[in-house]
Amino acid sequence: MTNPHGTPIWFELITSDPDAAGAFYAKVIDWSVGSFDGATVAGPEDYRVFSASDGEGVAGLMKIPDGAPPQPAWFGYVGVDDVDAAVAGITAAGGSIQMPAITLEGVGRMAMVTDPQGVPFYVMKGASPEPSTAFKRMSLGHGEWNELSTSDDAAALDFYAAQFGWKKDGAMPMGAMGDYSFLSHGGQMIGAVMRTPPGEQPRWNYFFRVGDIDEAETRITDAGGTIRHGPIEVPGGDFVIYATDPQGARFGVVGSR
Structure with missing residues (x-):
């Protein structure tokens, strides 16, 4: 993705029931739910994508992976120029690593970290040549x-x-x-x-x-x-x-x- 370093680029819901959650957000935010070529962030589970009414992808949807905290939650991704450098900077500043950096073919490189106060989020360098529009103020569904x-x-x-x-x-x-x-x-x-x-x-x-x-x-x-x-x-x-x-x-x- 070509978004500048520090841009919010993606959102993701990890939930106990992807089918029910997908139906809920389709009603509430008018999202459609589709697949993403089987790509996953944290395991082999089915990964789905919420898209706004303009057809642009906004967020991911997946079942809570084995070993992860059981509470359903939303997470955000921050785009960075270099994931490994970002992780090193975050940990040096007092943050921690929740999921080490991994590369997913056709998706990009990412890691889950926390800030020094313990709040989790992802950093990511996307593989797409197009910028992410998941965060797009004043746009319905984004x-x-x-x-x-x-x-x-x-x-x-x-x-x-x-x-x-x-x-x-x-x-x-x-x-x-x-x-x-x-x-x-x-x-x-x-x-x-x-x-x-x-x-x-x-x-x-x-x-x-x-x-x-x-x-x-x-x-x-x-x-x-x-x-x-x-x-x-x-x-x-x-x-x-x-x-x-x-x-x-x-x-x-x-x-x-």
Whole structure:
């Protein structure tokens, strides 16, 4: 992939029931589900691809691999110029390796790592000559926002700035919770960093764009999902929902009203 170093390039759902999860997100986000030539990231399981209504691939879908944590979860991929160099930099900065770097023919080279606060994500150098459009703000069905909830927001901002060139680009005060610090990369807003709310675990939260937020809320509950928070208005006039799918994976949607 030709995306600049530090670009969010892919999303992936690892779940206990790919068939049910595929049907759920098809209803909620209007994704279609297809195969990806049998390619896998973490094992021989069937690997599927969620595509937006414009036909562009947005995310992967696979069953939880043997030996992996049993909780269904969404993960994000950050594009890098050199996976091995990125892993070395991440571990030198206090991160850890969850899955050593591997190369998949026709897919690319990737590794799963954590930041120094223990939040997992992937780094990847894709094999495709075309840039990824999985993260494409203001585009229906595409990744819209990447939100890090962390135990140490100041340290996380320093870490991601050093590894990927992400910049703090303004902040919204949240009282006792501190700042909601906006992240930009290459002149584009990509997400934010915040302190983990009490009772929650540090994690990346990934949001996908839908149309009308109230219609999305109805689709989530009708399809068996759970609304955890929202809809709430955010700067710029959009609304967001924090939700959980029927298998227990957390995700978010962004839409208008």
